[in-house]
Amino acid sequence: MTDERTPTGVPGLDELIGGGIPRGHVVLIMGGPGSGKTILCSQFLYNGAAQYGERGLFVTLDEPREDIQAEMRPFGWDFERLEAEEKFAFLDASPFGMRSSRSFKPITARSLGDEIRRLAKKIRVDRIAIDPVAALLFHYPDVAERRNAILQLIESVRSTGATCLLTLELRAAGLEREVQVEEYLAHGVLILRTLKSGSNLVRAVQVEKMRGTHIDLQPRPYIIGSDGIEVYPEETIF
Ligand SMILES: Nc1ncnc2c1ncn2[C@@H]1O[C@H](COP(=O)(O)OP(=O)(O)O)[C@@H](O)[C@H]1O
Numbered sequence: 001m002t003d004e005r006t007p008t009g010v011p012g013l014d015e016l017i018g019g020g021i022p023r024g025h026v027v028l029i030m031g032g033p034g035s036g037k038t039i040l041c042s043q044f045l046y047n048g049a050a051q052y053g054e055r056g057l058f059v060t061l062d063e064p065r066e067d068i069q070a071e072m073r074p075f076g077w078d079f080e081r082l083e084a085e086e087k088f089a090f091l092d093a094s095p096f097g098m099r100s101s102r103s104f105k106p107i108t109a110r111s112l113g114d115e116i117r118r119l120a121k122k123i124r125v126d127r128i129a130i131d132p133v134a135a136l137l138f139h140y141p142d143v144a145e146r147r148n149a150i151l152q153l154i155e156s157v158r159s160t161g162a163t164c165l166l167t168l169e170l171r172a173a174g175l176e177r178e179v180q181v182e183e184y185l186a187h188g189v190l191i192l193r194t195l196k197s198g199s200n201l202v203r204a205v206q207v208e209k210m211r212g213t214h215i216d217l218q219p220r221p222y223i224i225g226s227d228g229i230e231v232y233p234e235e236t237i238f
């Protein structure tokens, strides 16, 4: 394992995780709907390319690529331009994208992993985001099969050497048993939540785990603003 870090491209976040994600690690981003998971993935990939010259692959499993491109434009993230410069690629494995694609049909952990590996090699990616992975795991209701599927996917992305974000919907405030399989298998886990601070509700990010890293366990506030996500690593919630 190397000590090299991948800066997240999210102001304030690297301070919580020792300077960035260890290169080649797979980090799970857990949060409820609207918590900013898709924005975080996009920011990681866009700033990765724009600020650090790293190539990215966005694997979308629910929203079609056109929707993501449109939603990220207000932040100034022009993925079409990055694609034209061959710094970025979309793998649209959404139900919508799959319908219009002839070349890539099946959606199993193996077929997806193979396709990711092929694309990662083709454009030599440094960063991958898979959003949201639950859309795939949905096909594996059995816990043992699900564990195998996620292991297979993690193995596929690890073999590319790229640093990877996987998102997962967090429904309940507490962590359910079925979620713990993914958490256990990933190198790192970040949780995006809405917490009560006095009479206000604030967005907070908590680092649950980051292997090989000294972490800040405190939930820290973050905002979604005109430049995307910003974390306030010095501020407390309670
Ligand atoms: N241009 C914007 N400026 C500020 N906040 C935004 C903007 N666009 C979206 N948001 C916020 O981001 C949320 C959606 O983020 P998203 O990453 O799609 O969530 P998730 O993928 O976790 O469901 C919205 O609910 C909204 O609060």
Ligand SMILES: [Mg+2]
Pocket: 037, 038, 039, 131
């Ligand atoms: Mg999303």
